Amino acid sequence: MNSDIAIQVEGVGKRFRLRHAGTRTLKSVALDMLRPGKRTVRDLWALKDISFSVARGKTLGLIGANGAGKSTLLALLAGTMEATEGRIGMCGTISSLLELGAGFHxxxxxxxxxxxxxxxxGLTRNQMKKRFDAIVDFADIGQFIDQPVKHYSSGMYVRLGFAVAVEVDPDILLVDEVLAVGDAVFQRKCLKRMAEFRHQNKTMLIISHDLNTIQSVSDEILFLDHGRILGHGTPESVIGQYESFSRGVTTSDLRREWGTREVVLTGAEFFDDGGRETSKFKWGEALNVRLHYEATKPVGPSVFGFALSDENGRVVNGNNTQIEKVEIPGLQGTGSIVLRLPSLNLASGTYLFSFSAHSADHQVNYHRLDHAFAIGVDAGKRFEGVCYLPCEWRLDREGAKP
Amino acid sequence: MMRIVKDIMARRELLVMLVIRNLKIRYKDSSLGFLWTLLGPILMILIYAVFLRILRIEVALPVLVTGIFVWQYLAMCLGDSPNAIIGSTNLVKKAAFPRLMLPLSIVLANFINFLFSMVVVVVYVRVAGEPFGQLALLPVALITQVALCLGVSLILSSLNVFFRDVQHVIGLLSMAWFFVTPVIYDASLINKVSANPDTQFWLNFLFHLNPMTGLLALYRSALIGLPAPALYLVIPSVVISGLVCLAGVTVFMKFQGRFADEL
Structure with missing residues (x-):
């Protein structure tokens, strides 16, 4: 292994044996033997074909949805689990923060x-003695140090756990989503400590769902989904990829569609005013949608509508061609209709578009696609609520009543 | 095998801490604390002494005392070991260290308790005025019993991760083992089954395939001066204890990689 590499992972896979009901008992094993075709266990590959390396002194961030395999990967690196296949090489002493206070009795x-x-x-008693005061100091638990930890508040417990792990002073630190604990003061302390780690040229591997934090502490980001690497690169590019991926997932969860299908909405393209296709829009930019339809049989006067909702399905705005007095006398064959929102004054986040086509008298619902298309908005501006109402403030020093 | 020993020696500080942890938490929050290590067997001896007298079964008190105290060590390991791994789920899932240390630390912690209780037995033997026997046999007996307890504990602790049935069965198995071992009766009782010397020879041999039988013979010969058991009876006990220990290590090492997956 190259001496500049701290962590080397090659073709690693991890298989779990899942059981349909609870723990294996003698009975279930006996049943398996009697019915070889119908095993009560089933395989799940939590990780597959994972290869990457981390250079000495670098910080790698791991992101991905719940169940993506992040914690499993960390457990393999920490050595608490064994990989089913592949090779893992680690160079240096390792401290893992898979859970704060793991092993506390x-x-x-x-x-x-x-x-x-x-x-x-892996520290000796003498090494710990030297660090003891620093640990108690960092954890800030004072007299409680001589109380059984079952009497600790959960905050004290995790503070002590974190203090021990960072004072161990390893070459490689593995951190699994532990920064989310503790109060704001302690979190700042942890972040400061991790920044010190980076300056000391230690190698770190961090899992976090807080994209801002992970972007600021990582040199590179690895994006996992369903046990596979979907992205690996600079924080900006991979987090962008992860965000647009998450939008896709959100869409598929909320998506619903129904209608008589006399007119079918076959697709939608989103683009900016420059004609560039995109699903990510900036504050105040124009958004254009080209909505494609196919009339399976000729229909009379029709209406196209849209609704824009936030991730929770709360409608931000909705409108249709009838309200805006755009007449559509009849539809036949294929075609498209363009919607333009001149200025997206929305808070940062993911929004979902719904589209509909129905008869002008609202009697027949041709096709509805709810929450079918996701876009991301980067407001670059903070304000309360979902939608921005243009506003102006003026300080009136005279204070005179009208 | 050498590598396992080396791994454990490299982390001996942790082993010591785990042993201390086990000793500390066993009697935590009980007012008599460590005294229970002595009180438990003493009360058991009293119960059996009374019960056996009522049944008119003759057992010398020193035989009963050594039997119960020696058995107590194995019984504690049998009781604790199913929990060795599944009771430390958090450690096994979240920290890397030789897993063998968990059952090993239980066996060692119980051994320390056992050594203290042996002091009491020795004092008792002195006070009762019994003659000591061949004390040189005592270390042999102690080492053999540690090996046996370790082997059994390794098997039980690892199997219980995959089959929780183990913890339910173990109480019954432990009771059966207790009664086929001459704990509360004299080993010579076996000779009353048949008067035929040939049959007696084979019965004795079978009897001593249970390593605890040979172990008790060693302890009683060392502590209360019973005649030393014949070599052909002791050697199988010692060898089988060693084999159980080896089997335990093998089984444990084979399964330990899957502990974190199962828990």
Whole structure:
């Protein structure tokens, strides 16, 4: 292994054996033997074909939806689980923060647990003694250090867990979504500590769902989905990819469609005023949609409508050709209709478009596509609510009543 | 096998901490604390002494005392080991270290308790005025029993991860094992089954295939001066204990990679 590489992962896969009901018992094993075709276990590849490397002193961020395999990957690197296939090479001492306070025993005091945790991470008693004061100091738990940890508040518990792990001073630190714990003050302390780690040229691997944090601490990002690597590169590019991917997933969850299908909405293209196709729009930009339809048989006067909702399905705005007095006398064959929103004054986030086609008298619903298309908006401006109403503030020093 | 020993030696600080942890939490929050290690067997001895007298079964008190105390060590390991891995789910899933240390630390912690209780047995033997036997046999007996307890604990702790049935069955198995071992009766009882010397020879041999039988013979010979058991009876006990230990390590090492997946 190249000496500049701290972590090398080659073709790693991890298979779990899932059971349909609970733990394996002698009975289920016996049943499996009797009915070889109908096993009560089934395989799940939590990771497959994972290859990457992390250079010494770099921080790799891991992102992906729940169940993407991030924690499994970290567990393989930490050595708590064994890979089913592939090779993992690690160079240097490792400390893993897979869970804060893992290995703490509720009946032992904070002091006893600190030494136990140190031993679990491979430190001698003397090494721990030198670090002990710094740990108690960082965790900020004062007199409680000699109380059994079962009497700790959950905040104290995780603070002590974090303090132990970072004071161990490893070459490689693996962190699994532990920054989300603790109060704001402690979180800042943790982030500062991790920044120090980076400056000391330590290698880190971090899982977080907080995209802002992970973007700011990582040199590179690895994007996992269903156990496979979908993206690996600079934080900006991979997080952008992850966001548009998530939009796709959100869409498929909320998507509904129905109607008589006399007119079918066959697709929609989103583009900016320059004619460039995109699904990501900036504050105040114009949004254009070309909605394609196919009339399977000729129909009379019709109406096209749209609705824009946020991720929770709350409608932000909706409108149709009838309200805007655009007459559509009849439809036949294929064609398209263009919708233009001159200025998107929306808060940052993901929004979903719904489209409909129905008869002008609202009696026949030809086709409705609810929450079928997702767009992202980057407001670059903070305000309350979903929608921005143009507003002007003026300080009136005279204060005179009208 | 050498690599396993080396791995564990490299992390001996952790092993020591785990042993201390086990000792500390066993009697946490009980007012008599460590005294229970002695009180438990003493109360059991009293119960059996009374019960056996009522049944008119003759057992010398020193035989009963050594039997119960020695058995107590195995019984504690049998009781604790199914929990060794599944009771430390968090550690196994979230921290990397030789998993063998979990059952090993239980066996060692119980061994320390056992050594303390042995002191009491020795004092008792002195006070009762029994003659000590061949004390040189004592280390042999102790080492053999640690090996046996470790082997059994490794098997039970790893199997229980995959088959929780183990923890339910173990109480019954432990009771059966208790009664086929001359804990509360004299090993010579087996000779009353048949008067034929040939049959006696084979019965004795079979009897001693249970390693605890040979172990008890060693302890009783060392502590209360019973005649030393014949070599052909002791050697199988010692060898089988060693084999159980080896089997335990093998089974454990084979399964340990899947512990974190199962928990």
């Amino acid at each position: 509720p009946d032992l005091t904070g002091r006893e647990n600190v030494f136990l945790a140190g031993a679990i991470m």
